[in-house]
Amino acid sequence: MSTLHQGFQYPDGDESDVSDVGDEEFRIRLQECLDDVETAGSFSSFRHNSAYSNPGLQVNGIGLVGMPLTHRDAEAFARICKQSPYGKGEETLIDTSVRKTWELGSADFECANPSWTRTFDHILSDALTDLGVGVPARAEQYKLLLYEEGAFFKPHRDSEKTPGMFGTLVICLPSEHSGGEVHLIHGKEQRILQTETNSAFDLSALAWYSDVQHEVRRVTYGFRLVLTYNLVQDNTVPRQSAAALDESHARLE
Structure with missing residues (x-):
C-alpha cells in the first residue's frame, strides 16, 4: 500500500509532521495517485x-x-x-x-x-x-x-x-x-x-x-x-494522450 503515497511529498522532507499538511490537500493528492493506479497503461x-x-x-x-x-x-x-x-x-x-x-x-x-x-x-x-x-x-x-x-x-x-x-x-x-x-x-x-x-x-x-x-x-x-x-x-474531460500517461506514471515514481 505504501507505493500509493510515493507521489506525495511532505513539507520540508519531514515525514513525521503530517499535521502541517491540510486534510483536503492530502485527500486530493491521494486520490490523484489512486486514479493513476487505476488508469496505468501503455502508449x-x-x-x-x-x-x-x-x-x-x-x-x-x-x-x-x-x-x-x-x-x-x-x-x-x-x-x-x-x-x-x-x-x-x-x-x-x-x-x-x-x-x-x-x-x-x-x-x-x-x-x-x-x-x-x-x-x-x-x-x-x-x-x-x-x-x-x-x-x-x-x-x-x-x-x-x-x-x-x-x-x-x-x-x-x-x-x-x-x-x-x-x-x-x-x-x-x-x-x-x-x-x-x-x-x-x-x-x-x-x-x-x-x-x-x-x-x-x-x-x-x-x-x-x-x-x-x-x-x-x-x-x-x-x-x-x-x-x-x-x-x-468527450471533449468535456481531459484529453487522453501518451504524454498525459507519462505524467501519470511519473507521479507514481
Missing part, C-alpha cells in the same frame, strides 16, 4: 486473436468478401479503391513516395455479421484497457485499407479527424502477408508490431495514442487488409 496495444467471429465484410461493388482474403478479391478491391492521402499541416496530399495504400471510406463497407459486434466489443475493451484510458470512449469506423506488395506509410502522427479523437484502433483481418510491421516511437521507446504471424488465419488488433509517431513498413508479400477506427472521447 500502445497489440493483441493476436485466433478465436473470433467472421466480420462478414461487405464491400460496395464487390459484395461479401471472404476470409482469408483471396488474391481475386484483393485485386477487385484495388480496382474500386482510391489512393490514400496524408495530412501535411492544413493540406491533404496524395504522394505515393510518402504513402502507398488503397482505401475505401466508411460509407463503402460494413461488417454485416451480427456476431462480429461481440468480437469487436472485446477488441475495443482490451485496447482501451491496455492504453490505460480513464474516461468513457468509443470507436468510430473510419476506413478500410489494403496494403499490397510494396505498400507502406512513412513515419507520421495522426491528425485529429473528428472532435475528441485521441487515438487509433487498427484491426488486421485474415490475409496472408509478410512485412507491413508497424513501427512506433514515443520518447526514447520504440516498438515493432508484427502482423504477419499466422496472418492468413489470425486477426491482429493494434492501437496507439495520436501523439505517438508510427510508420507502416513495406509489405514484401501478399495483401494486408485492415479496418481502421478513430478512438474518440
Whole structure:
C-alpha cells in the first residue's frame, strides 16, 4: 500500500509532521495517485486473436468478401479503391513516395455479421484497457485499407479527424502477408508490431495514442487488409494522450 503515497511529498522532507499538511490537500493528492493506479497503461496495444467471429465484410461493388482474403478479391478491391492521402499541416496530399495504400471510406463497407459486434466489443475493451484510458470512449469506423506488395506509410502522427479523437484502433483481418510491421516511437521507446504471424488465419488488433509517431513498413508479400477506427472521447474531460500517461506514471515514481 505504501507505493500509493510515493507521489506525495511532505513539507520540508519531514515525514513525521503530517499535521502541517491540510486534510483536503492530502485527500486530493491521494486520490490523484489512486486514479493513476487505476488508469496505468501503455502508449500502445497489440493483441493476436485466433478465436473470433467472421466480420462478414461487405464491400460496395464487390459484395461479401471472404476470409482469408483471396488474391481475386484483393485485386477487385484495388480496382474500386482510391489512393490514400496524408495530412501535411492544413493540406491533404496524395504522394505515393510518402504513402502507398488503397482505401475505401466508411460509407463503402460494413461488417454485416451480427456476431462480429461481440468480437469487436472485446477488441475495443482490451485496447482501451491496455492504453490505460480513464474516461468513457468509443470507436468510430473510419476506413478500410489494403496494403499490397510494396505498400507502406512513412513515419507520421495522426491528425485529429473528428472532435475528441485521441487515438487509433487498427484491426488486421485474415490475409496472408509478410512485412507491413508497424513501427512506433514515443520518447526514447520504440516498438515493432508484427502482423504477419499466422496472418492468413489470425486477426491482429493494434492501437496507439495520436501523439505517438508510427510508420507502416513495406509489405514484401501478399495483401494486408485492415479496418481502421478513430478512438474518440468527450471533449468535456481531459484529453487522453501518451504524454498525459507519462505524467501519470511519473507521479507514481
